[in-house]
Amino acid sequence: MVGEPEKQILMVTARTPTNIAVIKYWGKRDETLILPINDSISVTLDPNHLCTTTTVSVSPSFDQDRMWLNGKEISLQGGRFQSCLREIRARAQDVEDKKKGVHIKKEDWQKLHLHIASYNNFPTAAGLASSAAGLACLVFSLAKLMNLKEDNSQLSAIARQGSGSACRSLYGGFVKWVMGKEDNGSDSLAVQLADEKHWDELVIIIAVVSARQKETSSTSGMRDTVETSALIQHRAKEVVPKRVVQMEDAIQNRDFPSFARLACTDSNQFHAVCLDTYPPIFYMNDTSHRIISCVEKWNRAEGTPQVAYTFDAGPNAVMIARNRKTAALLLQRLLYNFPPQSDTDLDSYIIGDKSILKDAGIKDMKDVEALAPPPEVKDNISPTQKSKGDVSYFICTRPGGGPVVLSDETQALLDPLTGLPK
């Protein structure tokens, strides 16, 4: 590595989205390589509302690999980080930055140390796939820094070894994680089914549900399911393969009724195999159940699905509305059933794309309180049945694009002179 000292820090900053599975990944056939027992399909969420930003940097002055997450230094010693770092360094190429007068030979990457800073624009603990976006962003930004020749699909196979669902965050739009057949995992990677423009009417509303109990981690949860459930192999081998084909068709044809039916039934079946695990795993709670009932009642009343729902390893509901109009009607229903607590202001209760709130004709708390019961609800719900505080907040968003490099240096999370968090 040659160059002037003050220019010897090379940096790349990238932004990577989260994703929500509509055909679920649950169960590994290889714990170390993170190889799944079935294909899965996801929708990438708009990174404007939910994303990870990561800056990676290299300098001969760094004496160890270091990482900061949301401003706090964390250990990189975990096997999953180490797998990703090892795989990426093995594929690193020569890097030349003429402007900075820096030249790194590919064999140098084994000796050089990295500084990494990562930031989620949403609460890490809220159960919103922060590890998926985080690992995907780490792999993507390092690949750019080290000038890897691999395309995003090949990078996804590296990200997969950090966190399974991270592989699906290497693309925008609609993404399939192909389980693959090889023992070494080389063919277990993500492919894009369609980009986010293919079906741009969809609107996504996430209910962040307050949880009373600590949840089972998905890593140990899916291990327990594979070891103890009498239903999981039937799901993986008989049920999911058919659903994957049907879901690909539904996405290709923008067939919302099929999309909704498949997303809802597959979410429910994932939670069913969790319940069939011993000891049983409960991710959904009474609030999750009430959200499902609210959506199902409305869909039934309309005669055709207006909204799909899906739940990951936690109580949060991700609802996908067929278009903006139904999203506004959904938001009215959600606010009617789950109004904010009296000390919460509407502006912090509905975040993300607030224009949906405007479409729903809701400007302030008075409008929320004035909401009439939806026609499919026969009796007006008494105020005591309304569940204030059961939902922490809602995020309005949509399907979004894949990882991007942020060339604007002001967005970097590390100081270009010191290589430490800004």
Place this chain on the structure above:
Amino acid sequence: MVGEPEKQILMVTARTPTNIAVIKYWGKRDETLILPINDSISVTLDPNHLCTTTTVSVSPSFDQDRMWLNGKEISLQGGRFQSCLREIRARAQDVEDKKKGVHIKKEDWQKLHLHIASYNNFPTAAGLASSAAGLACLVFSLAKLMNLKEDNSQLSAIARQGSGSACRSLYGGFVKWVMGKEDNGSDSLAVQLADEKHWDELVIIIAVVSARQKETSSTSGMRDTVETSALIQHRAKEVVPKRVVQMEDAIQNRDFPSFARLACTDSNQFHAVCLDTYPPIFYMNDTSHRIISCVEKWNRAEGTPQVAYTFDAGPNAVMIARNRKTAALLLQRLLYNFPPQSDTDLDSYIIGDKSILKDAGIKDMKDVEALAPPPEVKDNISPTQKSKGDVSYFICTRPGGGPVVLSDETQALLDPLTGLPK
């Protein structure tokens, strides 16, 4: 029918237990005959705590079939009542009561009308299998009145047509409902695996859980599951047959660890296929989940199961403790986690066999408040986490005997002179 007018009412009173399935019945292959898609196994509950008492009577002075449930007249027009009445009348024999000077020829039963009064010694709406005990008692008492030659197993095939799980209430102890193969249902009946004395250490504690939502009836629920679940056929054909054999062995050998494991996993799997139904069915709620967590945590801490749990089509937990000592320890844990509301007295919060409460060293509410956290709970639960009011009450009971005729006429529910409810 010949005799003096005031003696022309013939009456039989019988008492029949409820039962709780430990290998679950869920799904019919014939809706009219009520033929199941798999065998099931149940434990009969002590009729001293949970039973139905029914008086059936006949008289030429009755001009129509009439029935009273818990003092209120109800319609007998339902298909299920009619099936049972038709099947029993078809098998009726000559009846002679020399004392009363009554003689009924078997062909007379088609013309004679019945008065029936039934009473549950537990809340009908509490989701405690009242229809199972009720239909079993109706069939059993009518069979005695009409002098049927059929044994209890053959009677169970008649009760089955009233309410599937009713067939298992024709015996005490441990009962198997054999699904049968015949299209006409003649071989779909209950057999006794062991009587209640075979394994008399077991103690049963039922948590009657307060429900916020109206539940899906089991009739429509299981129909929806059979029509929409992608897992139910695998359960019925591949999983349950093995479990039935294992459960028979566990009961035969009084092998509590196997019994508990099978009961818990099969209850969980039944609720899993409910969740895999479309739209999904939720019978358990957050309180049910917390009861399971409490039991699982304790079982894990002890290294071997102390308590099994099972849930029917509702949020109530039925817990089976391996012996009186563990039952007392269980009751302490339940009262620690689910204390009564401040306006509830202990005497109405723990009903049934109150001697368990004494074994647990609990005399009054002060003892409940003084309960220390069980050793497997690391942190003392704060009072706000304790769930006052989430459990309505607990019933302490045990495995019990089958149907009996009550010869003491003072226990009859109908007036012997008028044939109307007392």
